[in-house]
Amino acid sequence: MKQALAMVVMGLALLVAGQACAVTSDKPEQGAVAVSVPLLTVSGPIGPATADYIARGLHKAANNRAPLVVLQIDTPGGLDSSTRQIVKDILASSVPVAVWVAPSGARAASAGAYIVYASHMAVMAPGTNLGAATPVQMGGLPGSPQQPEPEPAPATPAPAAAPAQGAASEPQDAKKTVRPAADAMTRKIVHDAAAYLRSLAQMRGRNAEWADRAVRDGVSLSAEEANSQRVIDFIAADLPTLLQQAHGRAVQMSDGVQRSVSTRGSSVVVVAPDWRTRLLGIITDPTVAYLLLLLGIYGIYFELTSPGFGVPGVAGSISLLLGMFALQMLPVSYAGVALIVLGFVMLAAEALLPSFGALGVGGTIAFVIGSVMLIDTDTPGFGLPMGLIATVAVVNALFVLVVFRMAVKSKKRPVVSGSEELIGAIGEVLETRPHDPWMRLHGERWRVRCNTPLQRGQRVRVSAREGLVLQVEPLAPASTVEAAASGPLGASGP
Numbered sequence: 001m002k003q004a005l006a007m008v009v010m011g012l013a014l015l016v017a018g019q020a021c022a023v024t025s026d027k028p029e030q031g032a033v034a035v036s037v038p039l040l041t042v043s044g045p046i047g048p049a050t051a052d053y054i055a056r057g058l059h060k061a062a063n064n065r066a067p068l069v070v071l072q073i074d075t076p077g078g079l080d081s082s083t084r085q086i087v088k089d090i091l092a093s094s095v096p097v098a099v100w101v102a103p104s105g106a107r108a109a110s111a112g113a114y115i116v117y118a119s120h121m122a123v124m125a126p127g128t129n130l131g132a133a134t135p136v137q138m139g140g141l142p143g144s145p146q147q148p149e150p151e152p153a154p155a156t157p158a159p160a161a162a163p164a165q166g167a168a169s170e171p172q173d174a175k176k177t178v179r180p181a182a183d184a185m186t187r188k189i190v191h192d193a194a195a196y197l198r199s200l201a202q203m204r205g206r207n208a209e210w211a212d213r214a215v216r217d218g219v220s221l222s223a224e225e226a227n228s229q230r231v232i233d234f235i236a237a238d239l240p241t242l243l244q245q246a247h248g249r250a251v252q253m254s255d256g257v258q259r260s261v262s263t264r265g266s267s268v269v270v271v272a273p274d275w276r277t278r279l280l281g282i283i284t285d286p287t288v289a290y291l292l293l294l295l296g297i298y299g300i301y302f303e304l305t306s307p308g309f310g311v312p313g314v315a316g317s318i319s320l321l322l323g324m325f326a327l328q329m330l331p332v333s334y335a336g337v338a339l340i341v342l343g344f345v346m347l348a349a350e351a352l353l354p355s356f357g358a359l360g361v362g363g364t365i366a367f368v369i370g371s372v373m374l375i376d377t378d379t380p381g382f383g384l385p386m387g388l389i390a391t392v393a394v395v396n397a398l399f400v401l402v403v404f405r406m407a408v409k410s411k412k413r414p415v416v417s418g419s420e421e422l423i424g425a426i427g428e429v430l431e432t433r434p435h436d437p438w439m440r441l442h443g444e445r446w447r448v449r450c451n452t453p454l455q456r457g458q459r460v461r462v463s464a465r466e467g468l469v470l471q472v473e474p475l476a477p478a479s480t481v482e483a484a485a486s487g488p489l490g491a492s493g494p
Contacts, residue, residue, distance in 0.1 A: 036064075036269040037243065040071045045382060046078020046111045048329040049281030051085040053273045060271065061095045067262050068246060070239065071099045071119070077110025077379055079331060080135065087118040087200070096120040096251045096261050100242060101128045101223070110136075110379075113214055117200040120251040121261075122232035123242055124223035130231065131220030133211075135193045136379055190216060207231050239268050286375050286384055289326035294392065296320025297344050305351075331377040339370025347396060351403050360400030368393045422462050422470065429458045439472065448472045 040057040042050055054071065061069045071090075090097045099119035101108045104127035108116050113133040116122045124130060194215040201208040207230045213219050226232045233249075236242035243263040250258050273281070282288055299316015306312075327337070346363030353359075371389045375382060427441035432454050439448045439460060448470050450460065464471035 035266050037068050037266045038271045039268050042073045046082050048284045051082040053277045054086050055089050057271045058093045069095050069097045072102050074106035075112040083111040090118045092254050123236050124232050128223050129220050130226050131214045132218050133214040134218040135189050283326040289323050292319045292323030333373045333376040336370045336373035339366045343367035364396040425462050429454050446470050
């Protein structure tokens with residue numbers, strides 16, 4: 001016993017020591033210089049999972065005192081909330097961040113342009129492009145293009161002073177018509193996005209005039225054009241070239257201190273997304289989140305209608321919670337969610353209280369409209385496929401059709417219980433005592449009344465019911481039925 005206790009204590013001591021060593025190894029020693037440059041890779045639309053991945057990568061690089069973080073991107077755009085979170089993380093990073101649009105053929109469109117402008121060093125590979133930062137229409141239907149305002153008659157022209165590079169005031173073309181705008185709300189969104197990108201350009205000393213045009217006119221640049229117009233810092237075809245040109249460059253950090261980047265002799269370490277980021281990327285996919293929501297609703301419905309099994313309720317609850325968690329991170333229209341829930345309630349009411357298709361058709365229509373309105377953005381990669389919505393509509397329509405056919409069949413089916421079921425039923429006479437004959441019907445004994453004499457064993461048909469007494473009619477005349485030895489004719493009931 002003592003030996004076993006000693007072994008347990010020794011094991012616990014070794015475990016604690018191992019944990020302490022692990023924690024200590026995660027924290028670099030004072031004065032230690034990291035020789036590795038972490039490489040974060042983003043390919044595809046910018047979403048909540050991307051923001052989480054970059055935030056974790058920057059935090060890890062800060063803990064390891066990396067000399068530089070390279071963020072390689074190839075994106076068509078993304079969600080505004082996720083993009084702004086990434087920009088905040090880059091601006092607040094204690095480690096210089098070089099955003100590299102690569103490989104050749106990649107792009108940094110829309111949200112990618114904001115991330116490039118926020119970086120300490122903006123780099124592009126040959127054959128890449130940058131720009132098209134106009135915010136997409138959010139919610140509702142796109143309006144008609146705005147007509148340009150007529151220019152007033154020119155007065156006595158006065159020489160206008162050329163705007164200083166990087167000035168905080170808007171460019172002159174910003175006061176003209178906003179091409180993507182269709183209403184006041186859209187103009188506000190475009191003005192806000194233009195000011196946001198200009199502020200990033202002025203912070204990093206880049207071309208603020210082109211940043212404004214990228215938002216208002218949706219223009220794009222190739223890598224060579226971006227380099228010549230001071231939109232990026234340099235062009236690098238591969239990582240060794242990037243590290244070589246980044247070495248010795250001075251960048252301004254969030255605290256206002258100039259820092260010289262030292263990447264000579266550094267190696268590149270690829271930082272892959274962890275399981276949490278991968279799981280977040282899966283469930284925040286609009287298609288997956290939509291399916292989780294539907295599975296959760298149907299699972300809970302089947303559990304409530306067929307209690308005791310447990311699996312539909314457990315799976316439905318988990319799916320519903322995951323779906324709600326994913327949807328709260330996406331630009332969701334609450335009207336769409338309400339219509340989906342209303343459609344489910346109508347379908348459930350159709351199954352429990354058949355209305356011969358009225359509730360079912362209404363529920364299917366509500367489901368389809370709610371599904372179309374659910375994701376309130378036109379950002380590429382964050383919409384629900386129409387094929388998926390059509391499939392859900394077909395499944396709901398089949399469900400309504402099955403319920404409707406079952407209701408019609410049940411209406412035509414003969415009654416199998418209650419007083420109506422007894423009328424026309426055939427039984428056998430058991431006793432023929434005077435004024436008290438009895439018969440067997442469906443395994444039960446019933447007192448009967450008949451206008452003609454009955455015999456034991458005679459088959460009779462029920463014609464009416466009066467309380468607990470059945471009015472019967474004989475199927476055959478009494479003379480044709482063989483009487484029992486002790487079976488006198490039964491008298492008719494009173």
